Amino acid sequence: MEQVLQALVTIAIGVGGCAFWYWASNTVLDTVYPARGPNAGSNINKANLIRPWLFVGPAVVILAAYLIYPVINTLYRSFMDKTSSNFVGTSNYSWLLADGKFHESMLNQFLWLLVVPALATFFGLLAAQLTDRIRWGNFGKSLIFMPMAISFVGAGVIWKFVYANTEGSQIGLLNAVVQAFGGDPQHWLQLPFWNNILLMVVLVWIQAGFAMVILSAALRGIPEDTIEAAIIDGANPFQIFFKIKIPQIASTIGVVWTTITITVLKVFDIVYVMTNGEWGTQVLANMMYDLLFDQSDYGRGSAVAIVIMILVLPIMWWNVRNARKELR
Amino acid sequence: MANLKLTNVEKAYGDVKVLKNINLDIKQGELIVFVGPSGCGKSTLLRMIGGLETITSGTLEIGGQRMNDVPPAQRGIAMVFQSYALYPHMTVRDNMSFALKIAKKSASEIDTAVKRAAEILQLTPYLDRLPKALSGGQRQRVAIGRAIVRDPQVYLFDEPLSNLDAALRVATRIEIAQLKEKMPNSTMIYVTHDQVEAMTLASRIVVLTVGQGIGQVGTPLELYERPENEFVAQFIGSPSMNLLDGEVTETGAQTTVKLASGGVARSAVPTQASDKGMKVRVGIRPEDFVATTGEAAFTGEVDITEALGELTQIYFRQGGDKGTIIAKMPGIHSNLRHNKVSLTADPKKVHLFHNGKSLLYR
Numbered sequence: 001m002e003q004v005l006q007a008l009v010t011i012a013i014g015v016g017g018c019a020f021w022y023w024a025s026n027t028v029l030d031t032v033y034p035a036r037g038p039n040a041g042s043n044i045n046k047a048n049l050i051r052p053w054l055f056v057g058p059a060v061v062i063l064a065a066y067l068i069y070p071v072i073n074t075l076y077r078s079f080m081d082k083t084s085s086n087f088v089g090t091s092n093y094s095w096l097l098a099d100g101k102f103h104e105s106m107l108n109q110f111l112w113l114l115v116v117p118a119l120a121t122f123f124g125l126l127a128a129q130l131t132d133r134i135r136w137g138n139f140g141k142s143l144i145f146m147p148m149a150i151s152f153v154g155a156g157v158i159w160k161f162v163y164a165n166t167e168g169s170q171i172g173l174l175n176a177v178v179q180a181f182g183g184d185p186q187h188w189l190q191l192p193f194w195n196n197i198l199l200m201v202v203l204v205w206i207q208a209g210f211a212m213v214i215l216s217a218a219l220r221g222i223p224e225d226t227i228e229a230a231i232i233d234g235a236n237p238f239q240i241f242f243k244i245k246i247p248q249i250a251s252t253i254g255v256v257w258t259t260i261t262i263t264v265l266k267v268f269d270i271v272y273v274m275t276n277g278e279w280g281t282q283v284l285a286n287m288m289y290d291l292l293f294d295q296s297d298y299g300r301g302s303a304v305a306i307v308i309m310i311l312v313l314p315i316m317w318w319n320v321r322n323a324r325k326e327l328r
Numbered sequence: 329m330a331n332l333k334l335t336n337v338e339k340a341y342g343d344v345k346v347l348k349n350i351n352l353d354i355k356q357g358e359l360i361v362f363v364g365p366s367g368c369g370k371s372t373l374l375r376m377i378g379g380l381e382t383i384t385s386g387t388l389e390i391g392g393q394r395m396n397d398v399p400p401a402q403r404g405i406a407m408v409f410q411s412y413a414l415y416p417h418m419t420v421r422d423n424m425s426f427a428l429k430i431a432k433k434s435a436s437e438i439d440t441a442v443k444r445a446a447e448i449l450q451l452t453p454y455l456d457r458l459p460k461a462l463s464g465g466q467r468q469r470v471a472i473g474r475a476i477v478r479d480p481q482v483y484l485f486d487e488p489l490s491n492l493d494a495a496l497r498v499a500t501r502i503e504i505a506q507l508k509e510k511m512p513n514s515t516m517i518y519v520t521h522d523q524v525e526a527m528t529l530a531s532r533i534v535v536l537t538v539g540q541g542i543g544q545v546g547t548p549l550e551l552y553e554r555p556e557n558e559f560v561a562q563f564i565g566s567p568s569m570n571l572l573d574g575e576v577t578e579t580g581a582q583t584t585v586k587l588a589s590g591g592v593a594r595s596a597v598p599t600q601a602s603d604k605g606m607k608v609r610v611g612i613r614p615e616d617f618v619a620t621t622g623e624a625a626f627t628g629e630v631d632i633t634e635a636l637g638e639l640t641q642i643y644f645r646q647g648g649d650k651g652t653i654i655a656k657m658p659g660i661h662s663n664l665r666h667n668k669v670s671l672t673a674d675p676k677k678v679h680l681f682h683n684g685k686s687l688l689y690r
Contacts, residue, residue, distance in 0.1 A: 225413030228380050229474070233427035234401030243426075247417035 025054040071309070078302035092303040102304075105282045108196055109311075112267060112283065115197070117260040119204045121253060124211020128219055129241065131212075141216065145209035152206070156273030159202045163188040163274075190279045199281060202270050207263065211256045218252035219245060251322060258319045265312050284308050331356045332377070332482055332515060337386035339372055347373055349541040350386065352534065359508050359516040361526040364536030364543070365563070370519045371486055373536070377517065378407045378484050391481060401427075403482075406475035410487040412467045414459040420446075420470050421455040424477045445476040448510060449503075465496045472507070485518040489525065501525055523566060527552070535560050558684045561611050567641065567654045569611045571681070576606045582675060583687075585610050589646035591625045595678035597687050608687070611679035614641065617655040617671040624670035626653065633665045644669055 029050060033043035081088045096102045127144050131137035147155060164172035165187045175185040189195045222245055230244045246253070268285035275281045277290065284304055292301030337350040346369040354360050362370040375381040377388060379400030388395045395403050406427075414423050421442055428438045446452045449469040459467055468488060475483055488504070489497045505528065508516060520526055526533050527548045535543035535551065537559055544551060544560040555561035555569075562568040572593075578584035579599040585608060586592055593610050617626070628646035640661040643652045655671060657664075680687040 223411065223413065225409045225411050226415055229407070229409060229413040229415070230426070231380065232378060232400045232405070232407050233474075233478075234399075234430045235426075239430060244415060247415075250417070 021058060022055060026051070029054060074302045074305050074309075077298050078306050079299075080302075081299050082297045084298050088299065092299045095300060096303055096307070101277075101282055101287060104280060105277075105284045105287045108281060108283050109265070111196055112200055112203075112264045113261060115200050116203050116207065116264045117257045119200075120207035120260050121211050121215075121257050123204065123208040124213075124256065125215050125246075125253070127208065127212040128216035129245075132216065132219060141212065144212055147206045148209045150206070152203075152267075152269035153273050155202050155206055156270045159198075159205075159270075160189075160274050163198055189275050189281075192280050195275065195279055195281050199270055199274060202274075203264065203267060207260050211260065214256050215249065215252060218249040222248050251325075255319060255322055258315050258322075261315050262312055262319070265308060265315070284311075331391070332517075333387075333389040334377075335387045335389075337373075337376070337388065338384045339369060339376060339381065340384045345539065347376075347536075347541070348539070351542070352545065354515060354517070356515050357513050358531045359518060359529055361530035361533045362517065362519045362536060363521065363523065363526045363533060363563070365538060366521070368536040368538045370521075370536050374407075374484050374486055374517060374519045377403075377482070378405050379403055380407075401430075404480050405482045405484055406478045406480035407484040407486065408468075408471045408475050408488045410490055412459070412471045412491070414467055414470055414474075416459055419456050419458055420451060420462070420473075423459070423470055424473045427474070427478050441477045441479070442473075445473040448476060448507065449473050464492050465500055468492065468500060469503070472504075476511075481515060483514055483516040485516065487519055487521065489520070489522070497522075501528065505529055523564065527564075533564075535563055554686070554688055555611075555679065556686050556689050558609065558611070558681050561679060561681070561686070565613055567614050567656075569613050569679070570651075570653045570655075571609045571611050572653070573650075574608055574610050576603050576608055579603050583680060585680070587625070587646075589626075589628075591627065591646065592623075593625045593673070593678055594675040595680050596675040597678070597680045599680075599687065603687075606682060609681045611681060612673050613677065614654045614656040616673050616677040617657070618673060619657065620670055620672040622672075624672055626655075626671040626673075627668060628653065629668055630664045630666060633662050635660045635662050640664070642669065 029047050033047040033050075034040075035044050035047070037043070077084050078092055079087060079089060127141070131140045131144075134140070150158070161171065162173040165175050165185050166172065170176055170179065170185060172185065172188070174188060179185060188198055191198075226244055226248070227240060230240050235243065266285055267283055268289060271277055271281060271283050271286045272289065277283070277286045285308060288301050288304040288308065291297045291304060295301075332352075332354040334350050334352040337347065338345060339347040346367075350373065352360075362373060364370045372381055376383050379395075379398070383396050390403055390405070415426065418426065424442045424445055425438045428441060433441075442455070443452075446455055449472060451466070451469055451473055454462060454466060454470075459470065462470065468491075471488070485504075489500055492500055501524075504518075508514070508529070518525070518529060530548055532545060533548055533551055534545050537543045540559075543563070544556040546554075551560060551564045555564065558571060562571070572587055572589070574585040574587040574593065576583060576599060577586045577592075579601050581596075581598050583595045583597055583599040583603075584592060585595065587610065593612075595610065599606075612626075626646060628644035630642050630644045631652065632643040634641040634643075637660070639656050639658050642655050642657060642661065642664055644655070645652050655669075
């Protein structure tokens, strides 16, 4: 109860504070440069130059404090020792390069990158196309979109039950299905290699809804005329989908794909909750967490963080550039 | 090659009938224009012929074969859309060859067809461009090229010029007329709301009414000179034909009508003795008025003059009439404003309607 109250108070202070800032800063500006009197014209021009900075300024400052400062600090710590007290050069990085768990993380991360964006986009596109024309399509869409509302931790817990293997009465859904078909129950999360795929399923389950919503909007944006022209040209539904529709939403597919790719690069919660990187399922973000908080090794943990950032940056850059191009 | 026949065609959305009693017999090589006010269903009718809309009842035949349930691609039609509907991700060449590729034609066959169409439409230099790199007029030509390549029995044009600016519209209209001349055996159906397009392009015009079926079918001049009913009379021609209430006073080879305003109009439309006393409406096109110093059928004070250069449109009102009468006078007559005018008209150009129908067609 106390937490709820605290949360409400925080929200009230946050939102109210923002509103007050906009109002107060605007009022002050209008007092200093009033839009009347002999200099009304030049006052309006001056005020218009300053106003954006007043409104966007706080956000810029906060972003700088919470994004740029941590990056610099992390970079600094990655060249320091375990407790950030002595400079150790690149030895954290050379340790990483030689570490078996890091190799495993990189390999798994690569697998995740290969599988999750592709499958999530594929299923999202399929769902968007199939739910478009049916009467209960919107209901279906809501169901597919629902997992987006579940936190990764919650999703991890749910799927841990799905993959569970218990003695006595079986509570694992997957094992129940396997047994119903006469198979033997498995410790799914301990099956080497396949446990990685099973973890990826969770993220695909969550992200497919996101992909579906964006792609569904894109599909609806395709001019109906071009589809009718294709019908008259004799294209069948598959040809219309692959030769007329997909090429017209290619850039949106690209944005969805890269957005999911970035999520995948940062994937942590699902792995942490379900296997904590055991049984050959380690990924970079979980390794970073492990080093930073379980082993209190700030140097090596920060080095992993920098590796993740270097991997994300180019995709981020491409994504932002593409989004800007769309806006124009 | 083929003619096209519509028999008792209807279109209904639920209980609402948007089209009914559509009977049309279109010969091979004709250019038929569908015109009508917004909401008359002219585009819907075209899309029904094309197979993009279902036919609620009645039959559609192309080349003597029932086509109601034949997929669009197998009807032998090609359609040009108002918005061009080019595939934005394909070059001009790919846009034009798409249908042939779908039909699995050989590469050389496709190449020949595309080259021929590009030649006809002067698109050869643009074959490898994307649609976004073309002007509006060029895009429309590509859309037409996409139709030509398929060598269809019937071309369907859905307001193809309405997205073009005025100057380009005139140029493209002439191009379409020339295109039709190059392909005398192709049947074309053309939907427009623009009268000039209808009058200049059509071999026959089909005037559609809102919910009342076809108003009249005929050559452009038939529709202009001998409209069957008040709707067609007012729809064709701009500004619209003036309609004035009156009563038949003398019958015979020539009819005399006493107007509600007191004037007397003579029409070359013949009437019988029994028609005496019949309530009629006299129709005169604005361009058919002539100024007179002798006996005037129409007199009144001018409210407004619109000098258009080659002619002046004058708006006047006579006592006893409900509406304003519009007349076109050659030359500039701005000085007529607030002055009295006396006009008459050649009896051959005076139409008579009774209950909305022309007395010519009894």
